[in-house]
Amino acid sequence: MIEQRRILATAIPGPKSLALGQRKTAAVSAAVGTGLPVYIEAAADGILRDIDGNQLIDFGSGIAVTSVGNGNQRIIDAVSRQIADFTHTCFMVTPYEEYVAVAEELAALTPGDHEKRSALFNSGAEAVENAIKVARSATGRQAVVAFDHAYHGRTNLTMGLTAKNMPYKHRFGPFASEIHRVPMAYPYRWPTGADRCLEEAFEEFVALVHAQIGEDNTAAVIIEPIQGEGGFIVPPDGFLTKVAQYCRDNGIVFIADEVQSGFCRTGDWFASDHEGVVPDLITTAKGIAGGLPLAAVTGRAELMDAVHVGGLGGTYGGNPVACVAALAAIETMREDDLNAAARAIEDTLTPRLKELADRTGRIGEIRGRGAMLAIELVSDQGAKTPDPALTAAVNKACHARGLVTLTCGTFGNVFRFLPPLTIAPELLTEGMDILDEAFDAALG
Ligand SMILES: *Cc1c(COP(=O)(O)O)cnc(C)c1O
Numbered sequence: 001m002i003e004q005r006r007i008l009a010t011a012i013p014g015p016k017s018l019a020l021g022q023r024k025t026a027a028v029s030a031a032v033g034t035g036l037p038v039y040i041e042a043a044a045d046g047i048l049r050d051i052d053g054n055q056l057i058d059f060g061s062g063i064a065v066t067s068v069g070n071g072n073q074r075i076i077d078a079v080s081r082q083i084a085d086f087t088h089t090c091f092m093v094t095p096y097e098e099y100v101a102v103a104e105e106l107a108a109l110t111p112g113d114h115e116k117r118s119a120l121f122n123s124g125a126e127a128v129e130n131a132i133k134v135a136r137s138a139t140g141r142q143a144v145v146a147f148d149h150a151y152h153g154r155t156n157l158t159m160g161l162t163a164k165n166m167p168y169k170h171r172f173g174p175f176a177s178e179i180h181r182v183p184m185a186y187p188y189r190w191p192t193g194a195d196r197c198l199e200e201a202f203e204e205f206v207a208l209v210h211a212q213i214g215e216d217n218t219a220a221v222i223i224e225p226i227q228g229e230g231g232f233i234v235p236p237d238g239f240l241t242k243v244a245q246y247c248r249d250n251g252i253v254f255i256a257d258e259v260q261s262g263f264c265r266t267g268d269w270f271a272s273d274h275e276g277v278v279p280d281l282i283t284t285a286k287g288i289a290g291g292l293p294l295a296a297v298t299g300r301a302e303l304m305d306a307v308h309v310g311g312l313g314g315t316y317g318g319n320p321v322a323c324v325a326a327l328a329a330i331e332t333m334r335e336d337d338l339n340a341a342a343r344a345i346e347d348t349l350t351p352r353l354k355e356l357a358d359r360t361g362r363i364g365e366i367r368g369r370g371a372m373l374a375i376e377l378v379s380d381q382g383a384k385t386p387d388p389a390l391t392a393a394v395n396k397a398c399h400a401r402g403l404v405t406l407t408c409g410t411f412g413n414v415f416r417f418l419p420p421l422t423i424a425p426e427l428l429t430e431g432m433d434i435l436d437e438a439f440d441a442a443l444g
Contacts, residue, residue, distance in 0.1 A: 125153025
């Protein structure tokens with residue numbers, strides 16, 4: 001077991017990582033970037049150990065994936081047993097219990113007590129694609145509505161749903177048709193002010209669907225209940241409820257993309273739970289299986305069963321090793337109350353972020369929920385001018401000090417915090433001390 005403390009044995013990255021970086025350049029496509037090019041050899045809970053012997057504090061969880069902790073023992077045991085039993089049959093050829101058990105858990109845990117069905121896949125993007133397929137098939141309609149700042153993946157259909165050009169879409173078109181974009185309820189940047197955001201964003205959404213698409217042509221509205229890559233944008237309370245109700249009134253499938261926000265990350269099982277919103281379809285991935293590739297679409301039985309037999313699937317979807325990892329991850333979340341852990345992380349980080357905001361004057365907004373928190377950096381509080389340069393400098397300074405941090409946001413000016421939910425409180429505090437230092441270093 002790796003000791004839960006930061007160790008700086010060499011510069012970051014160290015000599016062995018630099019050497020591997022050269023091998024990477026010669027063998028791996030330059031298009032596959034690395035945010036912090038230290039090569040990891042082992043990890044446990046809140047610590048990643050690299051090949052130079054450095055131990056880094058993990059504030060990223062591999063992008064909200066290892067929520068149950070790096071090297072979770074329940075997952076190690078379950079996966080080891082499953083690998084010895086069998087690794088693959090393809091559920092569409094000869095099925096196995098583990099897939100069914102994951103679908104049962106998803107039905108129990110996702111919002112709403114209606115009859116549900118699930119289908120399992122390998123990645124978040126694949127889950128989103130399949131949710132759109134289900135919505136189109138079940139409604140006989142084609143149009144899909146997505147929001148500004150949305151991120152839904154990198155396959156052709158999901159690139160089209162994703163808002164941001166660089167790096168996700170640039171030179172990769174043409175994109176799928178029948179995707180329509182509407183403004184996101186983004187209180188901090190709503191032109192007439194945060195107070196008017198809820199009503200006006202909803203009115204614009206309704207008007208755009210009516211004027212430019214037609215309700216009867218609209219198969220689905222897809223939204224991240226808290227936006228991820230787009231900048232951890234939290235819509236005002238009530239927005240999701242209004243959109244979901246509008247969808248219900250107009251026979252439109254309401255899809256919550258909870259790939260990043262799901263599975264205890266926000267202090268609830270799903271971010272939709274916070275408002276009591278019941279999506280028709282919900283997509284999950286990232287945190288579901290502690291790092292094993294698994295994704296799901298879960299939703300109303302009448303929608304999920306409307307697709308013709310054989311219409312959904314894939315060679316690896318719901319792989320048995322990934323399924324037992326998901327069952328072990330869910331057991332950990334339930335037994336160790338990781339919702340409470342996520343809320344405790346919020347309670348620790350929020351006051352520190354407020355202090356930092358007061359001290360530096362460069363944080364326009366602190367937002368998010370549970371262990372999905374972010375700060376938006378600006379160079380001018382009045383004009384709210386995004387400061388991507390400061391964001392990059394702080395990020396770099398954190399990395400140099402052995403703290404794994406991630407940025408995001410349409411304007412590249414958001415710092416996001418996604419620690420494993422099992423992280424030791426001392427590491428959280430130390431991480432915040434490092435963030436303070438990193439701001440001081442970056443601001444000179
Ligand atoms: C990461 C993400 C996806 C894509 O998931 P992949 O597993 O990378 O394909 C889709 N939606 C949201 C909200 C995400 O955060």
